[in-house]
Amino acid sequence: MTTSRMRLKLVAAACGICLLSAGSASAMGLMQAYESALVNDPTYRSAVSENIAGKEFRKIGRAGLLPTVQYNYGTAKNQAEITQPNPYISIQPGVPTITNNYDYTSLTNTLSLRQTLFSLDTTARYRQGIAQTNYSDALFTARSKDLMIRLVASYADAKYAEDQLDLFRAQRNAFAEQKRINERMFEKGEGTKTDMLETQAKLDVAEAQVIEAQDNLLTVRNTLAAIVGAEVTQLDGLRPDFHIMSVVPASFDEWMNIANENNPEIIAGKYSIEASEEEINKSKAGHTPRLELNASYNRAISDSLVNRSQDQTIKSIGVQLVIPLYSGGYVNAISNQAVANRDKARAELDATRNRILIELRKQFNAMQTGVTKIDALQKSVNSATLLVEATKQSVKGGVRINLDVLSAEQQLVATKRDLAQAKYNYLISFLKLRVAAGNLTMDDLQTVSAYFSPLN
Known part of the structure; x- marks a missing residue:
């Protein structure tokens, strides 16, 4: 199956999915989201159109190797007045x-064919067209x-x-x-005014963080909506059983060779570079020199005053050799430019x-580092959760103070936030590694998608 057909099937499937899910677009x-982006993302749609145009380079280059056929038809009403010495x-x-005085109608019909027999220019254009189409296909793949x-x-x-907003709330x-x-x-005389003020101050900051998180969520949702072409108000969340993937192959040199x-x-x-080489040859x-085969069929009726009232049919076939001699330095200039x-x-x-x-x-x-980071942060979240509960109990026993509880709560939120970001970065690095290597497939996207599940 060709790339174009596969792309058309993907787009058709995406349209069907979008229609089926119209009632639950939120x-x-x-x-x-990916299927929707295939249809709606402006950058991708531009790439599709650019690739369609790029595929025509092959046909454009091949056209010079194929015969050119042309048909000409002409008719005219002629009036002539000839004055000559009286014999x-x-x-x-x-x-x-x-x-x-003469009054007559002329008619001409000409069918001509031209076929290139030898032309280095035409051959170079053909090979360049193939290279340009291949370049367009590779660029579209990238x-x-x-996307x-x-x-x-x-x-x-x-x-x-969303996670940040939930944590701040x-x-x-x-x-x-x-x-x-x-x-x-x-009220019972067991607390202090200082504890109340400390908590109120932290609460005010938390309210501000919630508002900021809401604004940030709106911005990133709008960015996502621009890609998928639909308003997004709810996304699948990370599954609780987040597992680490092994990096295969394990050697960086192997990844470098793959890339x-x-x-x-x-x-x-x-x-x-290949297209540029052919530009030099062109x-x-x-x-x-250039050698061409020319053939024509011409029928003319009264095509001139001399041949008026005559019906002529002329058939011809022959070759034409063109040898360029001098073009004012044009050929040397464009050759140097092509080099x-x-x-x-x-x-x-x-x-x-180098960039790749x-x-x-x-x-x-x-x-590699993401594995260690996620493991460490997960342990930190577990410890921070226990710390919050232990600190609350210690306050009741008079061992800890109110400020310790507030600090423990903030530490727990920060650690959960860092863990969530580490997990997202890990999944994105998994895809980016394969993009750089050039072996990213739909199966890889499915693998990442499996890390997400609908919210209960």
């Missing part, structure tokens, strides 16, 4: 000239993978913003509950390869 899973002046003295990354990153940002509620406890203890062979941006750079062909552009394409490929390898190393390291 709740959106990761795969549903019968001896018989008609006094009449030095004779004027004749942009298709970019996955942009979507998952935006989805994770929106979900992380929980913190605010905890402070509000602590405030009520302080007030009851103060050099499969990364679509590197492949596109190679095709860009420009240098301006000094080489410079080829060198530029090589330098750009080196820059692209740096990104590959970054994400490879992020996957």
Whole structure:
């Protein structure tokens, strides 16, 4: 199945999913968001159209190798007046000239064919067209993978913003509950005014954090909505049984070899150099001869005054040799320009390869360190949760003070927030590593999607 057909099927499936889910557009899973983005994301739609246009380079280049057939038809109403010396002046003295008037219709029909037999320019254009189409396909592949990354990153940002809002609300509620406890203890003479003021200050800050988190959530949801083409008010959350994936292959050198062979941006750079090489061949062909086969069929009726009232049919076939001799330095100039552009394409490929390898190393390291970071933060969350409960009990026993409870609550919220962000970053690094290597597939997106589940 061709890439175009696969893309059409994906779009059709996405349209069906969008229609089926129209009634519940507010709740959106990761795969549903991706299917919607295939239809609605402006950047991806632009890439699709650009790729469709790029595929025509192959046909444009091939056209020069195929025959050109042309048909011409013409008809005209002609009137002519011819004045000439009187050949019968001896018989008609006094009449030095004779004027004749003609009125006739002319008709011409011409069918011509031209076929290139030898042309280095045409051959170079054909090979260049293939390279340009391959470049367009590779670039589209890169942009298709970019859509996955942009979507998952935006989805994770929106979900992380939801998590932050939930955490800040929980913190605010905890402070509000602590405030009520302080007030009851103060009324009984067991608490202090200082405890109430401390709690009120923390509660005010928590209220401000909730408002800020709400604004941030609105912003990231709008960013996601621009990609999926629909308003999003609810997303699937991370599953509680978050597990670590193994990095296969485990060697960075293997990942580097995979990237050099499969990364679509590197492949596109190679095709860009190939197209530039053919541009050099095409420009240098301006000094080489060109051989063409020409054939024509011509029928003319009264095509001229001399041939009026005559019906002529002419058939011809032959070859034409064109040898360029001098073009004012044009060929040398465009050849030098093409060489410079080829060198530029090589330098750009080196820059692209360096950028890709740096990104590959970054994400490879992020996957490895992410495992340790998530494990450490999970332990920290467990400890912080126990600390909050223990501190509350210690306050009742007079060992700890109110400020210790507030600090423990804040530490728990911060640790849960850091853990959530570490998990999202880990999943994004998993995809980015494969994007840099050039082996990201729908199965990888499905793998990440399995980490999310609808909220109960």
